[in-house]
Amino acid sequence: MKKFATILSIILSIGLLAGCGSNSSPASGTGAATEEIKALKIGATAGPYSDMVTKVIKPIMEKKGYTIEVVEFSDYVQPNNALSNGDIHANLFQHKIYMENFAKENGIQLSELIPVPTAPMGIYSNKYKNLDEIAAGSTVAVASDPTNLARTLGLLQDAGLITINDNVDPLRVSEKDIKDNPKQLVLQPLEAAQLPRAVDSVDLSLVPGNFALAAKMDLLDALLLENMPDDYRNRVVVNTADLDKLFAKDLKAAVESAEFEQIIDEQFKGFGKPQWMLKGK
Known part of the structure; x- marks a missing residue:
């Protein structure tokens, strides 16, 4: 009986230790999960x-x-x-x-x-000093990707150069969304990264701000800067x-x-x- 009691006491002690271990584990785990990232x-x-x-x-x-x-x-x-x-x-x-x-x-x-x-998109030109000088038939370099093209058309509309259809989808916009083009501007799609260089070869180039800055262009040299939607x-x-x-x-x-x-x-x-x-x- 004494031997049995000793064995039972050992088993109960192990159980109590295990119980204490299981109770403390979630606390330490919770602390690790909520630790601040610095x-x-x-x-x-x-x-x-x-x-x-x-x-x-x-x-x-x-x-x-x-x-x-x-x-x-x-x-x-x-x-x-x-x-x-x-x-x-x-x-x-x-x-x-x-x-x-x-x-x-x-x-x-x-x-x-x-x-x-x-950095906003801007209308840049080495030929014209202001928007009023822009002649009919001028060649305009624009971004070929739909998202930047949507911004391009919006900026041209803000400049009074074109009118675009209402409710343009910025992910699928194209030249077909132009409703009125009174000066008959000729759009020349290019990769956005090429637009700063295009200022030297076209009449107007609409350059996204990040590419303008990468090309060391001064944003304030633009004929018009985009009033960018948030x-x-x-x-x-x-x-x-x-x-x-x-x-x-x-x-x-x-x-x-x-x-x-x-x-x-x-x-x-x-x-x-x-x-x-x-x-x-």
Whole structure:
């Protein structure tokens, strides 16, 4: 009986120890799951938006105790793939229409944190000094991809040069969406990256802001700059699952800060500000 009691006591002790272990495990697991991320990787395409992360967002976030690594990309596909795969925590390079279409086509969940000041498309010319000089039959270089073409047609309409059909689909827009072209402008579609060079060979070239800056063009030299809808402004994007995490909230707050706007005004002249920055001004 004594031997049986000793064995029973050992079994009960092991059970109690196991119970204590199982009770403490979820607590430690929960702590690990809610641990704050302080080392962030933010992706951006090389050029003005990589500069914006490096010169503006990074120093503000570092004051909040974060370590920021800027990861540069040379195309518009890898930044979202890297974000979805968890290789980076956020990116800055795309507008809303591209983000939503990319997420749908690739079956991933992306969400914007906040739009940022964005280099607008402009009408550039080495032949004309103002819009009133533009002659009938002028050749106009435009982007061949549908999204940039939609912006191009909108800018030409704002300039009073054409009229486009209402409710244009920005993912399927074409020259057929032009309703009126009184000056009989001749559109010459080119890859967007070729548009800065085209200024020397055509009468007008409508150059997206990022390509203009990459070619060392001065945005303020444009005959007219785009009054860009917010859907076409670049934004800070994260995985949807990370929207409520502290680092995402701190990134949004960094962009909303007075320090962010001050540096934008000093170092990113000509960039169009999103509506949230213009409210109350």
